[in-house]
Amino acid sequence: MRVLVNISYQGSQFLGFQIQQNGRTVQQQFERILKRMHKHHVRIQATSRTDRGVHAIQQYFHFDSELNISEQQWKYVMNRALPDDVYVKDVRFVDEAFHCRYDCVGKSYRYKVYQSPHKDPFQSGLKTYIPDTLDIDKMDRAAQLFIGTHDFTGFCSQKTEIESKVRTLYNSRIKKTTDGFDYIVTGSGFLYNMVRVLMAFLIEVGKGKREPKEVPYLLELKDRNQIPFTAPAEGLYLEKIYFTSEELKNDYGHDIEIHQKNSSKNI
Amino acid sequence: MRVLVNISYQGSQFLGFQIQQNGRTVQQQFERILKRMHKHHVRIQATSRTDRGVHAIQQYFHFDSELNISEQQWKYVMNRALPDDVYVKDVRFVDEAFHCRYDCVGKSYRYKVYQSPHKDPFQSGLKTYIPDTLDIDKMDRAAQLFIGTHDFTGFCSQKTEIESKVRTLYNSRIKKTTDGFDYIVTGSGFLYNMVRVLMAFLIEVGKGKREPKEVPYLLELKDRNQIPFTAPAEGLYLEKIYFTSEELKNDYGHDIEIHQKNSSKNI
Numbered sequence: 001m002r003v004l005v006n007i008s009y010q011g012s013q014f015l016g017f018q019i020q021q022n023g024r025t026v027q028q029q030f031e032r033i034l035k036r037m038h039k040h041h042v043r044i045q046a047t048s049r050t051d052r053g054v055h056a057i058q059q060y061f062h063f064d065s066e067l068n069i070s071e072q073q074w075k076y077v078m079n080r081a082l083p084d085d086v087y088v089k090d091v092r093f094v095d096e097a098f099h100c101r102y103d104c105v106g107k108s109y110r111y112k113v114y115q116s117p118h119k120d121p122f123q124s125g126l127k128t129y130i131p132d133t134l135d136i137d138k139m140d141r142a143a144q145l146f147i148g149t150h151d152f153t154g155f156c157s158q159k160t161e162i163e164s165k166v167r168t169l170y171n172s173r174i175k176k177t178t179d180g181f182d183y184i185v186t187g188s189g190f191l192y193n194m195v196r197v198l199m200a201f202l203i204e205v206g207k208g209k210r211e212p213k214e215v216p217y218l219l220e221l222k223d224r225n226q227i228p229f230t231a232p233a234e235g236l237y238l239e240k241i242y243f244t245s246e247e248l249k250n251d252y253g254h255d256i257e258i259h260q261k262n263s264s265k266n267i
Numbered sequence: 268m269r270v271l272v273n274i275s276y277q278g279s280q281f282l283g284f285q286i287q288q289n290g291r292t293v294q295q296q297f298e299r300i301l302k303r304m305h306k307h308h309v310r311i312q313a314t315s316r317t318d319r320g321v322h323a324i325q326q327y328f329h330f331d332s333e334l335n336i337s338e339q340q341w342k343y344v345m346n347r348a349l350p351d352d353v354y355v356k357d358v359r360f361v362d363e364a365f366h367c368r369y370d371c372v373g374k375s376y377r378y379k380v381y382q383s384p385h386k387d388p389f390q391s392g393l394k395t396y397i398p399d400t401l402d403i404d405k406m407d408r409a410a411q412l413f414i415g416t417h418d419f420t421g422f423c424s425q426k427t428e429i430e431s432k433v434r435t436l437y438n439s440r441i442k443k444t445t446d447g448f449d450y451i452v453t454g455s456g457f458l459y460n461m462v463r464v465l466m467a468f469l470i471e472v473g474k475g476k477r478e479p480k481e482v483p484y485l486l487e488l489k490d491r492n493q494i495p496f497t498a499p500a501e502g503l504y505l506e507k508i509y510f511t512s513e514e515l516k517n518d519y520g521h522d523i524e525i526h527q528k529n530s531s532k533n534i
Contacts, residue, residue: 010388084386085392
């Protein structure tokens with residue numbers, strides 16, 4: 001039986017999703033519970049391997065089990081055994097052909113920033129603090145210029161090993177919030193550090209150090225050295241996973257072209 | 268020069284205020300900075316030694332310094348060197364007769380609870396989760412019965428070594444919030460674990476397992492075994508420190524009797 005699990009977690013106290021030799025990771029929490037239940041190791045496959053400190057409002061993983069446990073029971077037993085910073089929202093059985101990573105056709109991220117004359121220790125780990133005055137409208141204009149299909153070589157970690165750096169963004173907007181702004185970005189997939197590099201660039205635009213009109217030029221240039229910053233992990237939330245083109249079209253219009261089965265690597 | 272520092276901190280990642288052999292504490296953060304600046308050890312004296320996981324919206328400490336640094340500069344240099352979960356709100360010079368602990372005439376705590384059909388990992392460490400339906404009005408009626416001067420032997424840790432367990436509560440109320448309730452309690456001083464034991468008792472009242480009318484009897488009985496629970500630290504916030512009777516009277520009416528210079532021990 002293939003079991004699909006919809007989870008959310010606060011990333012502050014995790015070294016990321018993916019299991020590591022040492023340290024607390026989200027994968028480790030689940031595999032420990034599953035091993036205890038199955039009496040053997042059970043590997044989980046996640047849609048996205050979020051980095052250290054990155055949060056997830058929605059994230060999926062799947063695993064195969066021979067146990068005779070209902071969907072509701074799976075949710076109950078896992079939540080009972082999990083620490084407070086991870087939560088199983090939903091469990092359902094899926095076809096064994098389904099794969100969390102390969103069947104993902106899109107993802108949304110949200111990057112949260114608060115602005116204030118002084119730091120707020122209660123936002124620590126949950127939002128990024130930027131004291132500078134920013135031109136939010138200008139940032140939004142620049143953000144929208146990333147919508148479409150582009151080679152994002154200039155806007156990802158230079159350590160990215162994947163061959164094609166072409167991705168399609170269906171949405172890329174800055175929205176004001178009560179205490180700052182959110183950057184909301186939806187795409188076919190994201191390269192390593194891509195959202196955090198885009199965010200860092202947009203903050204430079206907000207400060208007046210960059211101009212929206214540079215965007216097409218920088219996309220063309222494909223040179224990461226032109227965009228030297230990476231915004232911190234703590235403001236970043238994986239917000240929504242799309243497994244069907246219909247869902248994406250519902251959210252972003254029926255005229256969008258869906259790029260299915262691209263290699264949607266972790267951020 | 269005696270320097271008085273007004274701080275706030277998120278307690279989740281601290282083993283409490285007071286310095287320990289091993290582990291991250293609030294006191295350690297400040298003494299490390301002060302040692303670097305003074306080239307010798309500088310001990311700080313706090314109003315309240317909050318426990319592991321307890322937060323502070325307002326907390327004070329003082330220290331003596333021979334350095335020629337202005338109040339504004341102190342604030343600036345400390346904030347620059349502090350991690351994101353502690354913040355210096357204000358610094359001022361005080362008379363050398365002033366003492367943070369002994370001159371405290373009252374404190375307010377706030378205990379935050381959220382209620383929801385399911386746990387929210389983003390509230391983890393910041394509010395306590397209680398899924399049960401609670402009778403908030405009944406809890407508030409019980410809470411108010413603690414106002415006044417009582418022997419709180421039955422409502423503190425049995426490890427409390429202090430002799431007199433008589434304290435005066437100026438306020439003790441339950442207030443509804445958008446997602447649950449807060450317990451707000453102000454007193455001359457608090458015994459070890461006292462707010463968390465009061466909270467645990469009031470939650471029992473909310474569940475219908477205890478009645479408000481038991482309060483006078485339990486105060487009289489002075490038996491902690493009658494109140495077996497202690498609410499978790501994560502919902503607890505030290506919210507306000509009173510150094511003058513006038514402030515207390517302003518907040519709680521001019522007819523209250525102020526109990527000055529009691530030994531206001533940490534919670």
